[in-house]
Amino acid sequence: MLIWRTQVRWAECDVAGIIYHAHLFDWFSESRIQWLMAHDLDYYKILRPRGIELLVRHAEAQFFHAMHPGDLVAVDVELTGLSPTRARFTYRVLRDDITQQETSRGMTEHIFVQQGHASRVDRHNPDLFARFQAAYSQSQ
Template sequence: MTTPIIEHRFRVALHDTDAAGVLFFAHLFRHAHDAYEAMMVRIGWPLDGLIRGRQIGLPLVHVEADFRHPMRHGDQVAVKIERAGLTERDFSLAYGFFIHEFEVATALSVHAAIDPRFGKRQRLSPELAHALTALPPCAEPGV
């Protein structure tokens, strides 16, 4: 991975784990979303402002994840984000989850631009598209 614009950190809490003592799979997406929210603040497009201002909706339309190594209670995890794709109507983000320097999981999210008043697809504003280009591109083609 190239140097990300943001590195979000979290500690795996007891409530994050399942009966086997590892991170419950769905909680990976919660932590990815926390990293996404922090990234949007960092690039100048905080989601709370977008939601309150009803300027644009950016719902998830696709997510996927791969787990390579268990994350257990107490593990300190760093989430690194890269831009996996950008079109005029959507963008995708690649997330790497690291314990120390070892990548333990990856995720991908695709966000579509919608007009929140009508729920219809729309173009990303040129300003938002430009802000998203500040993210480093994903090093893996096809992600």
């Protein structure tokens, strides 16, 4: 698990001053990029230079409590599913204060794509798949 921290910005909110739901997926993306970096799978320095993308196959989110500009937020991201062709990440969004109140949670499922085609990472990049497996094993 990795914790990525941010603060709700006014630009992320709707006219009512509540975070606009689509920005939660931006937080998922940013936290996932940090997770990859922390596990020696840097998206911009390792995966993309090899032509590997993690394309979103499915994404979902649940909302429990509103967030407002200035709120401090911690996003817990974890790799919770792995196969040679897919990876699944789950996210918990918490207030980064004394309450640690869970405001939302979500999941993204990704397909490994290389050079524009679905790819088995274990066959075409076994060293990278081994890194994913090691990270996945740590979270179990």
